[in-house]
Amino acid sequence: MAAAPANKTSARELQYGRVERVLRERIMRGELHPGQRLVRRTLARELGVSPIPVIEALRRLEQDGLVEHAPNIGARVRPLTVETLVDDFVLREAIESQVARLLVGRLGPKQVDDLYREADDLDAAMRRKTRTGGDGMTMHARFHQELARLTGREVLVREEERIWSMRFIHFAWISGTLVSPVPKGWHRRLVAAIAAGDEREADEAARVHVRYPSTDPDQMTAAVRDALDELQKNGWRA
Ligand SMILES: [Zn+2]
Secondary structure (H helix, E strand, O other): OOHHHHHHHHHHHHHHHHHHHHHHHHHHOOOOOOOOEOOHHHHHHHHOOOHHHHHHHHHHHHHOOOEEEEOOOEEEEOOOOHHHHHHHHHHHHHHHHHHHHHHOOOOOHHHHHHHHHHHHHHHHHHHHOOOOOHHHHHHHHHHHHHHHHHOOOHHHHHHHHHHHHHHHHHHHHHOOOOOOOOOOOHHHHHHHHHHOOOHHHHHHHHHHHHHOOOOOHHHHHHHHHHHHHHHHHOOOOO
């Protein structure tokens, strides 16, 4: 008797998970583009499911910042605008400066060595390609998520995942226009600042890292606007 509802629950959970995964991948790959309306009946028909798992998947993707519900529109992929792009940077700076601060004095010599190695691999990979999309972006996300993981704070790990998911959907479109080329030893410098043992220095290094190439917020906004203009000139419509 007791097994039946449990099986039902897990079968439903599996279906929810599958629908969520498919939609997430389609957003990440840009098949569903920023700003695109997500009509649940259409999606349900395409995926061969009822609207209920689609509604649940959209709710979960909204929690991750990939989808938003707008008045008179319904659900849509998080749009690509100057505001949402600048939001990504502001949020990322807040989280990653705190990560750097918390890591000071927490890492053993082996962990620091491992981080230097990962930083060097990442810097080499990012300098090989001027565009930061695709694999370079995955590697980049993994490095910063690893730093968050090393703080031991689950909330920071979750937030980092959310931030980088949001960045992914944006950078799939504007890849390379904002960050190119990256400086030599870009991530090594960040690890060195954390390993140096001064919280303020680590915090500052993380902020400079996130704001690259300019520490001036107005200049960053201008760079974001230019990248969007360029995209629009190439036929992009949100
Ligand atoms: Zn980085």
